[in-house]
Amino acid sequence: MTTKTADSERPVGKVWLVGAGPGDPDLLTLRAARLIMRAGLIVHDGLVDPAILALARAEAELVSVAKQRSRHTLQQDEINALLVREARAGREVVRLKGGDPFIFGRGGEEAEACRKAGVPVEVVPGISAAIGAAAAAQMPLTHRASASIVSFVAGQCKGLTEQDWTGLAGPGRTLVIYMGVATSDAIAEKLIADGLSPAIPVAVIEQATRPGMRVLRAPLAGLPDLIARERVKSPALIVIGEVCAAQEDTAITALALEAQA
Numbered sequence: 001m002t003t004k005t006a007d008s009e010r011p012v013g014k015v016w017l018v019g020a021g022p023g024d025p026d027l028l029t030l031r032a033a034r035l036i037m038r039a040g041l042i043v044h045d046g047l048v049d050p051a052i053l054a055l056a057r058a059e060a061e062l063v064s065v066a067k068q069r070s071r072h073t074l075q076q077d078e079i080n081a082l083l084v085r086e087a088r089a090g091r092e093v094v095r096l097k098g099g100d101p102f103i104f105g106r107g108g109e110e111a112e113a114c115r116k117a118g119v120p121v122e123v124v125p126g127i128s129a130a131i132g133a134a135a136a137a138q139m140p141l142t143h144r145a146s147a148s149i150v151s152f153v154a155g156q157c158k159g160l161t162e163q164d165w166t167g168l169a170g171p172g173r174t175l176v177i178y179m180g181v182a183t184s185d186a187i188a189e190k191l192i193a194d195g196l197s198p199a200i201p202v203a204v205i206e207q208a209t210r211p212g213m214r215v216l217r218a219p220l221a222g223l224p225d226l227i228a229r230e231r232v233k234s235p236a237l238i239v240i241g242e243v244c245a246a247q248e249d250t251a252i253t254a255l256a257l258e259a260q261a
Contacts, residue, residue, distance in 0.1 A: 013087040015114050016094050017101040019126015022133055023049045023235070024209035031124050039094040041086055043079070045105075047098030047235050049210065076106060080113035087119040098235070099129040104154050104178045128152075130176040133208030133237050137215045139244065146242035147174040155180025155238070160190055169196050174241035181236050185224040191240070196220060201244035206236040217244060 016035055021027040028036070036042065036055045044053060046066025053062060063082070065074045074082065086093050101107030101123055114121035130152055134141045141150040151168040155177045169175035169191060180187050181204075192198050198221035206214045218226040220240060226232075 011090050012119060013089070013091040013093065014120040014122065015083050015087050015110075016092075016122050016124055017107045017110060018094050018096050018124040019100040019105075019128075020044075020048045020052050020096050020098050021127040022099060022129050022131075022136070022209045023047075023052075023207070024132075025049065025051045025055065027127050027132060027209060028052065029124065029126065032126060035094050035124065036096065039092065041091050042094045042096050043082060043086075044096040045098050048096050052096075076109060080110055083110060084113060084117040084119055087114070088117065097126070099132070100126045103128045103130075103152065129178065129208065129235065129237060130239075133205040134176075134239070136209045136213060137203070137205050139203060139205075139215075139239065141174045141176065141239075141243060143243055146172070148172055150174040150176065152176050152178065154178050155183045155187055160186050165191065166194055169200070169240050171242070174239065174243050177238040177240070179234075180238045181227055181232055181234055184227045184238065187238070188220055188223045191220060196240075200240060201242060202226075203239045203244035204230075204232055204236055205239065206232050208235070208237065 018032050018035055020032065033055065036052065037057060039056060039060055041061045041063065042053070042056055043063045043065055046064065056062060065079050067073070083093055083095055095110060097105040097107065099105060102125070107123060111121050111123060130141065142148060149172065151173070153163065153165060153168065153175065156179050160183060177187060199219045202218055202220050202223050204216045204227060206216070216226055216230055216232065223238070
């Protein structure tokens with residue numbers, strides 16, 4: 001679809017907010033893969049695996065807007081402005097995000113910025129980091145015997161003290177924490193103070209679906225020591241609940257056998 005701005009006859013391009021999934025290129029949707037392979041401009045996050053970026057055509061322009069804790073290549077307002085500016089110049093822009101654009105990906109803010117500017121925008125969902133990580137670890141987030149509710153929270157969104165996690169974790173529930181590696185000590189302290197048992201099982205899934213994937217387990221009270229001892233780095237998810245103790249590390253065994261083949 002081609003539209004024109006109200007104050008110009010120049011055709012306006014389009015922005016696609018595309019989910020790149022948890023890391024493995026084979027887990028891209030067909031629509032995501034097709035958009036990546038034909039895109040002229042890809043604005044991507046730091047969590048997008050290099051193997052996915054390698055699918056882009058040789059002449060495509062790749063712009064990294066990687067974000068790390070307290071250190072961003074571009075602030076969110078600048079990313080919004082970049083997408084709008086390039087689309088209003090007539091370009092078709094793929095905004096590529098790890099996981100799903102609408103789960104802790106700020107896709108809602110970017111879509112809103114495009115709509116306000118009169119720029120056509122489309123969302124292409126991806127397998128979320130939580131869903132992909134749990135599947136790769138063969139760890140069901142819900143299970144008839146142990147969990148009928150699953151919740152997703154951010155471990156550093158607006159500060160932990162401003163978040164109310166009461167009732168999100170405990171018997172019959174699974175809590176998945178994004179961006180929680182750097183604040184794991186505060187997370188454990190917060191949940192235990194809320195009444196959660198220090199012995200409840202916890203799993204940390206690092207580099208989910210990628211060759212270096214690890215699944216590490218500990219009780220909640222031992223979470224900070226586990227992350228420090230194992231030198232866990234992002235991307236990593238923290239899963240809390242009985243489902244963490246329900247499965248053996250068959251996924252890791254399979255990865256190890258595959259590496260030896």
